[in-house]
Amino acid sequence: xxxxxxxxxxxxxxxxxxxxxxxxxxxxxxxxxxxxxxxxxxxxxxxxxxxxxxxxxxxxxxxxxxxxxxxxxxxxxxxxxxxxxxxxxxxxxxxxxxxxxxxxxxxxxxxxxxxxxxxxxxxxxxxxxxxxxxxxxxxxxxxxxxxxx
Numbered sequence: 017x018x019x020x021x022x023x024x025x026x027x028x029x030x031x032x033x034x035x036x037x038x039x040x041x042x043x044x045x046x047x048x049x050x051x052x053x054x055x056x057x058x059x060x061x062x063x064x065x066x067x068x069x070x071x072x073x074x075x076x077x078x079x080x081x082x083x084x085x086x087x088x089x090x091x092x093x094x095x096x097x098x099x100x101x102x103x104x105x106x107x108x109x110x111x112x113x114x115x116x117x118x119x120x121x122x123x124x125x126x127x128x129x130x131x132x133x134x135x136x137x138x139x140x141x142x143x144x145x146x147x148x149x150x151x152x153x154x155x156x157x158x159x160x161x162x163x164x165x
Contacts, residue, residue, distance in 0.1 A: 019073075023154035028068040030150050031143040032060035060143075067101050068147060076148075090152040091145050098144025102137060 036057030040049035075093060079085065110127045114120035120127065131137055 018155060020155040020158040022158050023151050024068070024073070026154055027147050027151035028064040029061065031146050032057045032064050035060045035139070035143075063101070064143065064147060067097065067144075068151070071097055071101070072144075072148065072151070076151075085152070087149060087152055090148050094144035094146070094148025095141045096144075097148075098141035101144065102140035105140070106131060106137070 036053040036055075039056040040053035072094070075097060076085070076090070079089070079093060083089070106128060107124065109131075110124050111119050113127075
């Protein structure tokens with residue numbers, strides 16, 4: 017799999033664009049939806065671009081040295097890295113969810129099992145899947161186009 021700057025710029029922006037749009041539509045109540053859109057777009061872009069640059073691309077490079085990359089494997093990598101990105105966020109939530117902002121009763125593992133049905137927790141693996149597949153498709157498309165032209 018070849019590296020593509022265009023895919024690197026576009027792929028991590030897809031999920032923040034979706035998240036920003038959904039939160040702006042759901043939360044503006046007659047007010048301007050621009051501020052909620054920008055807030056959630058910037059916040060999710062920081063996570064998306066950081067994870068793509070420092071986690072996804074190195075893992076994708078390492079995986080490409082071991083095997084031939086196809087979209088199911090790249091999608092699985094995106095899901096696994098999405099879950100890996102979720103774990104520190106859940107750890108912070110666990111540590112601050114008890115009495116007086118301390119850890120609650122029970123273990124972190126029990127907290128993960130209880131919070132698995134939380135829709136916010138599903139954003140991370142789904143976002144990893146979307147970002148990984150968009151990057152894979154765009155990188156292949158841009159690299160094929162540059163080889164032909």
